[in-house]
Amino acid sequence: MALRRLDATPTWFVYAAAWAFVGTLSWTTAAVYFVREAGLSPLQLVLAGTALEVAYFLSEVPTGVLADLYSRRLSLVVAAVVCGSGMLVVGLAPGPGVVLAGMALWGFGWTFRSGAEDAWLADEVGSEGLGAAYQRGAQVERVAGLTGIGAAVALASVDLRLPLLGAGATAGLLAVFLAVAMPERGFTRPDRVPGPAASARAALATFGDGRREVLARPVLLAVLGVAVAVGAWSEGWDRLWEAHLLLDIGLPTFWGLDDVAWFGVLAAGTLLISFVVAAPLVARIERLEHARLARLLAALHTLLLGAALAFALADRFWLAVSAYWATTVVRSLASAPFRTWLNLGIAESSSRATVLSITNIAGSAGEWAGGPALGWVGTRWTVRAALATGALALLPAVLLLARAGRHGDLEPSAVVGEVAAGAAGEVAGEPGGEIGGPVTPGAASRG
Template sequence: MNHLETKHVYYTMHVIISLASAIMFTTYAIYYIEELGLNPLQLILIGTALELTVILFESVTGVVADTYSRRISIIIATFVLGVAFILEGSIPFFTSIVTTGFLSAFAFLLVAECIRGIGETFLSGADQAWLTDEVGEAAVPKIFVRTNQLRLIASLVGIVISVALASIALNFPFIIGGALYILLGVFLCIYMKEKKFIRVDAESKNPLKAMISTFKIGISFVKNKPILLMLLIVTVFTGATSEGFDRLWEAHLLQALEFPQIGSLEPVVWFGIIQFIGTLISIIVMEWYQRKFDVNKPKVIRHSLFYFTAAQVVVMLLFAVSTNFYGTIICFWALGIIGSITAPMYQAWLNQLLESKSRATVLSIMGQGNAVGQGLGGPFVGVIATRYTIRAALVLGTILLLPAVVLYRNVMKK
């Protein structure tokens, strides 16, 4: 498999993942709130269940990817995620035949999210580690940026499909999204190759010993690189912030603001319009940014992460306190632009700092840090949202991001 084919497999994988995610998550909050009847605290607890699963399995699956095969880890992930999402979409069917309180929609959703968490850990870090090994560290920054642009384009298509499916039945997007993950798994079985991965020598003699050895190498590598420790702390705080915002922004729009009366547009259509326009804006800005600045340069990456994270704090605060519908939506679009720029920058910088033999393990440790932040910050924010207001919870989530800004500032100075 040559260099271009490797890129194209990576692009295809993330286009399908983004398409499936947009189909499912454009209208998922309406499905959770209106069909399954979840309250703000339950919305957060669903996320907590996901993150606790990630915390438990992230390092283990990362070690599997470094010890045995990144390709196998990714393929396992796609099938597990497909099953989890189809299960989520099937909850109305299960609850219609099981009426006991213990087996409620919330309980089924918890199980599905735990299965999803296992799938996410098999994917986390393995895809980036596979790509970096196959094409080389110098090539990955531009590939990550281009991948993010393709993901956004796929999201545009997914948003339209999501609204159309949810207009028929709110659970349909999850059924279709899960099916796309299954098809992706089949595609990767056929076309994904792994030529440059080197298994741990001891694996064939003592698999457990090999996995423990790989994990120790990853931990030692992080401990001996202050910049990685800093990034680990940053990802804890960004995780704590993102969990509250990702789970509550739709509920904030539904409960705290009034949707404009334009024709007979339902909230499900409004969410589709909002995310479609926001994604389109992000694509345009991301293309301009990567043409304007050399995203391969470490200095550009560091400055981008600091300034955009600082801007994220300001915009999130405005989003939380704004009482004007259109002003709130503009803030939401601005946050989308910030995320589309910072995400590939962070991925590129992190992968450039890592060694091949422990890359997936260290990436999993970073993912674990994010999960810890979400697992600790999410329930706290959820309690505030339930006891007081969602607006207060969003303000609190914004405050949790401030330490990340300080840490990025320290790195930029040094």
């Protein structure tokens, strides 16, 4: 008897909820584990993320091609298995070497998810249902994330390794669910001649199709630039914001809260505020067309830059917390419209996962190139200086998104040329480099 697959939308909600739970369970208290037990320095914290990003960078496009050639569902099952294994490795024993190995495994596993999940969803619900699925899925993620935070704090109070081990086990259960219940009705596997040589030629052809679409579409070229800039900022932020609170500012001891509990409060605050702020905006954002989404994203990225800089410069706990919540809430709000904007710019479903992988790899390049530089700044000077430098790296993303919102139909060379000219005008003090328009941050962090 054949197994009955679920419909796409409820499957997406379960999938999104599971990954949100795994994410908050694994990362809410990970910084305390890395700093207190593994003894990682600011540079080592960033290098752990760099190990993840290098593995991601090297594997992203090949795994995207595989998702286009074979199966998006299979790619997502593999992602859950490998990412879960990475969490188990990180939680097995404290130490920089183990952490780097586990993070690299997580990054490799994430490449099977990256691109494939968006391609699967777009194929199953169609472009008309994509915005609603992303927006409502994001709300589901926030609720599930709160559950993960509570579990992380409870488990970490017993042993700091338990949240990582629990996240690895949960990812394994997700893999079983996807293998049994996930539908794949909208994807048609391309015809090909059996054999390794034929498979290699098909993979190269699929990659070539994806590369040509990226080069031919202005919005996808703009995405590459945005991804690099946001990646350079996000790697430093993701690895150093906890160290800034622990080492530069210090966490208060009132209300009987220890470090683990404080990070749980901060994470829960982000999700609660995001849920409340996003609720009245979901239906409106779902209906935005392409150019207006770009303007929204430009505005969000402008807010993101200001909030991240304020966090870096804050010298008091409550100022830092306010700036932290502003940064993380804006980043969360920008994720769903960014993914919608990106997918609406892709014309060919047959190479969708490959195109998404090519654009995602630009973000990875920004992360592993910018992260070590910011880690060195944090070690050479202060974590505060590294975070401030990273915040300023968001400026090119704001410029690119503002230009994309104004000139969505220009040829690629015109868009890139105008952005370059605007940036040069800013540096030279000439007119033409102003920032205008509204919104947002790229893909969700890989850790």
